Amino acid sequence: MKFFGKFKTSSSSNKDAKTILFVCVENAGRSQMAEGFFKKYAPNGFKTLSAGTKPVYQLNPIVVEAMKEIGIDISKQKSKELTDEMIRDSEKVVNMGCMDKNFCPTMWLPKVIEWGLEDPKGQSIEKVREIRDEIEQRIKDLVAEITITTER
Numbered sequence: 001m002k003f004f005g006k007f008k009t010s011s012s013s014n015k016d017a018k019t020i021l022f023v024c025v026e027n028a029g030r031s032q033m034a035e036g037f038f039k040k041y042a043p044n045g046f047k048t049l050s051a052g053t054k055p056v057y058q059l060n061p062i063v064v065e066a067m068k069e070i071g072i073d074i075s076k077q078k079s080k081e082l083t084d085e086m087i088r089d090s091e092k093v094v095n096m097g098c099m100d101k102n103f104c105p106t107m108w109l110p111k112v113i114e115w116g117l118e119d120p121k122g123q124s125i126e127k128v129r130e131i132r133d134e135i136e137q138r139i140k141d142l143v144a145e146i147t148i149t150t151e152r
Helices: 031-040 059-069 084-088 127-152
Strands: 003-004 005-011 018-024 045-053 090-095 110-116
Touching: 018 031, 018 084, 031 045, 031 059, 031 127, 059 084, 084 090, 090 127
Parallel strands: 018 045, 018 090, 090 110
Antiparallel strands: 003 005
16 A cells, blocks of 8 residues: 555555546546546555546556656557446546537546646646646545545
């Protein structure tokens, strides 16, 4: 187990852990940052996964750089294709902001959390830092909500 702040993170290989799934189209920016932050802040009993409907070959290098600036290395994470099984096996699904009806199936799923975040693709490092910081705050809020819910 690793300790970050007041939250204890469990191993991602824990088969009994509940999965929080972060989804965007390419799985190269927003959802990868969310996965990195959730790994850092996740309460015990939770793990994370991110995926996209049109995954790409590599993560956005500016996103990787922005995360590295704050001590989170996502460079080994891979873009993954979203599957029905991922959705079915997840406790919560967070749509990072894709609104493309052709490539964002989470738009029609019940109980999806919609964050509506700006895409870092093609953005300056300054803008990516703003998006990164917003994702971090939303992850902290989500973790606080999960922690309160699981303690009841």
